[in-house]
Amino acid sequence: MRVNLSVKIGKLKLKNPVMVASGTFGYAEEFKGFINLKKLGAIVTKTITLNPRRGNPPARTCETPSGMLNSIGLENPGLGAFLKDKLPFLEKLGIPIIMSIASEDGPKEFIELVKRLDKLKAVSALELNISCPNVMGQKSLISQDCQATYSIVKSIRRMTAKTLITKLSPNVTCIGDLAKAAEDAGSDGLALINTLSGMSINTEKQNPRLAAVVGGLSGPAIRPVALKMVWEAYNKIKIPIIGMGGIIDTPSALEFFIAGASAISIGTANFINPRVSVEIISGLGGYLKRKKIKDIHSLTGSLIYES
Amino acid sequence: MRVNLSVKIGKLKLKNPVMVASGTFGYAEEFKGFINLKKLGAIVTKTITLNPRRGNPPARTCETPSGMLNSIGLENPGLGAFLKDKLPFLEKLGIPIIMSIASEDGPKEFIELVKRLDKLKAVSALELNISCPNVMGQKSLISQDCQATYSIVKSIRRMTAKTLITKLSPNVTCIGDLAKAAEDAGSDGLALINTLSGMSINTEKQNPRLAAVVGGLSGPAIRPVALKMVWEAYNKIKIPIIGMGGIIDTPSALEFFIAGASAISIGTANFINPRVSVEIISGLGGYLKRKKIKDIHSLTGSLIYES
């Protein structure tokens, strides 16, 4: 039995629904010794800002029960250096490259970024990171406010025909409302979830384990929360959802599809097993065959429950 | 060196700052074979509603990475049966009994409950559970809305001089705002945090592991989130915070004090080690001695960091 793993998000066609999450795969080059990168459904780049960012002081990571905190603070070389030094390698892979972008300066910088990226063929789609909890000084995130989310997505939508994915934060009261705002504004898909806000303390020194005090929690610890948000959003909106948060193997990937995801993204697990993404691609195929499901689409939102 | 472990929340004096969390300690009788209950700082009862509640269908619990989901759904015998069958045992212990209450019917039921509890000497304080994620059918929680939180706490405050503790949900965009609302309305203390909303899926059966689909996530997995919320609330309000979420031993308890808690509550860990609460009481004393800290108060909010 042949099974279909290909999915579409906006105009973007992926040969399989497994991507690697922003910030957890570097610019892909770091993984070329471990896997055949061409096998991936898509690669999402580390978030890029217009200007270079130094990020936060170390320590920037720490382990927590079944998870980790990070406070990288969006360190990146800025748009110019990315296009010059990083994109060429990615482009040569011949698979969809989803560029994650963020703004240090509200809508203005987003607009500038999109202006410069709109015409680039090497960039297959844009992921709007309006949910990074690791930028010091900011009081709240765009993606914590429906109105702000709507208006930023709307203004970018007007500027480009490229597939737009909006990445949302789980640090909200009602993810459904935010998902709806992004959909209404014309987003082609949603990436769910970014990290949960968290902290950890060294009790001997009485200081925070992250120099930035607060960071983003990722890994299996947050999977139940991520799944629930994917399910909630799925019940509220029609555009495809890219599910992520604690996926470490095929079963945990399947949970997201069943809850409502059309595709998934692997984050922290890449650090532990750099081959996990391709292992999951073949694991998904195996599951579909065993279950006699012809198309991965039929799995999306297939949760059986009494309501 | 003698150290002081006693703390005050409103008018309530506790000989030590270690309580057991609502819903995780039954009505205390279940633990009498394991520990000397009189050693506890306080006992918080399972949440009681005016009328008996059957709760949700099973399965009601499932394990997740470093945590668990529950969807008990506030099963309880109702106020009358609680007062008759459960309170007498608790009263005889001679330690503070904090009664957790919830309403199935908005402010009205809360008012009725408080009317009947206000004069009872056996009830040392009231914990307002406005944050239980496990009541099917409800669309949102009181504690997800500042105005609703303020008004319910305010109306209860007007009716009783008993110490009032407001238990908040972590499923919010900004815990600081909710904390402030509860403080402004006259709450004597805050209990932080209730469970995070989450779900888990059996991928072989394609059904949810909890019959109620969604449940509350507790245990070490959520500790970084809980700590961050305690710290955020501590920086915004002045009333004491009872910290909880994933405490399993002395170091994890200490994290909460350092982040800003005046007392702590042990939840899920009681299931794994029924003796954990008294072990932590002695562990806290040992830490203070070793660190030559005379009073547990000095630990509260003692986080050392560069801002």
Next chain:
Amino acid sequence: MLQIKARIISNKWFKGNCWHCIVSAPSLGRASKPGQFLNVKISEGLKPFLRRPFSIHNISGGKLEILYDVVGEGTRVFSGKKSGNYLDLIGPLGKGFDYRGTRGKRVILIAGGIGVAPLLFLSKEIKSRDKLVLIGARTRDQVLCEKEFQNSGSGVMISTDDGSLGFSGRVTDLLKNIISTGKKGRGAIQLYACGPGPMLKEVCNIAMANNLQAQVSLEEHMGCGIGACLGCVVKTKNGLKRVCKEGPVFDAKELIW
């Protein structure tokens, strides 16, 4: 109720995906009755996180036995434990089988799969001379404890779903046969059963239809195992009851399926 660290004397593969663990736990052993269970912290760390409930399979001279199927993460970690390691045990928990007054009666024990676990201990304690154990399994390689039951003085009959050993079909069909072909004018029959939910439901139905006494040992997911979390409730005619406290053994007449 005790909480003890018990040393593992042996922990070996038994049959199929079933393992057999013997621990040293004299005090626990003395306090235990058939049908009661232990709540086991399998490893010190967070994996598995919660305790896991296991029936008391057998007790002899200070040693306590657990028979378990490897079905998931927790039991996989369990099977990796070596003699000399320790298990943190809470028990005996729950209320167990009521087998007073079985002396003169005919007693049938019905086990489905790993459901044999609590029934061996029960079989050894029951004084009746007319004891029969029906052991049901999917296939012959999964038939458990035939010898052990014989040694406990029980008659043994086997059923397999695929007919590879003994009666071909479900153990409840075997039970039906036995009841209907049983000698007329017999005394009362007492049934005890442990196994998968659908099997227990069928046992209850058979008991009701034939007006027999039956006690079944249920499983439900457990948070605490000591009655504190209300995670393990089942519906009964007297309201919700906790499997870990009022159970795991319930009277057939009491349950609402």
Next chain:
Amino acid sequence: MLQIKARIISNKWFKGNCWHCIVSAPSLGRASKPGQFLNVKISEGLKPFLRRPFSIHNISGGKLEILYDVVGEGTRVFSGKKSGNYLDLIGPLGKGFDYRGTRGKRVILIAGGIGVAPLLFLSKEIKSRDKLVLIGARTRDQVLCEKEFQNSGSGVMISTDDGSLGFSGRVTDLLKNIISTGKKGRGAIQLYACGPGPMLKEVCNIAMANNLQAQVSLEEHMGCGIGACLGCVVKTKNGLKRVCKEGPVFDAKELIW
């Protein structure tokens, strides 16, 4: 860069709270250079969750050695591994020490505590005949690898903070003494150091003040160990650099402390 499952040949207590693990990893061994490290998945499960970085301590005939202090959960689980168990290793990672052109030079290796780990491998590879290792520790029971360094053809001097063995004081004070009392007109001295942050900072200061070449091996908390997460950066005169990729060895002149 390889990812392999390596069989543990032995994993034994070494001294103080330090353990010594030997694994079979010929391919990794052949690819490794002194100062490079391995990122180790200590157990299959989630505890510990992330990999843990360890220096390559020694290589001989297909065997690779790790020397580690038990300081927390991960290393505690590590110390429980038995021969026959497997470790999932990624390596060799990072760029290691540059020891070309040391042949004629005087070379001093400065180790603080477990900082001996990468320096033994380095000492064995350095061809200079004028090699001196300074081993610093809090107290005599924590002085590591004295014999091993001697066998590698190095002179060895010891310092302990409490004076219980060798020079009494910090190893950097010993280094200062040696440099200042060293023969005049000597050739260039090359320093290599590994140990706690404050010690390395001091080594860098000494090097700068005396106009000596120095390379130090840094530690930083790691998310991925392969350059992907930007978790392990340190400040250098050429911007932020990743300890796991551009390091862990850095030139003293490059670092901003």
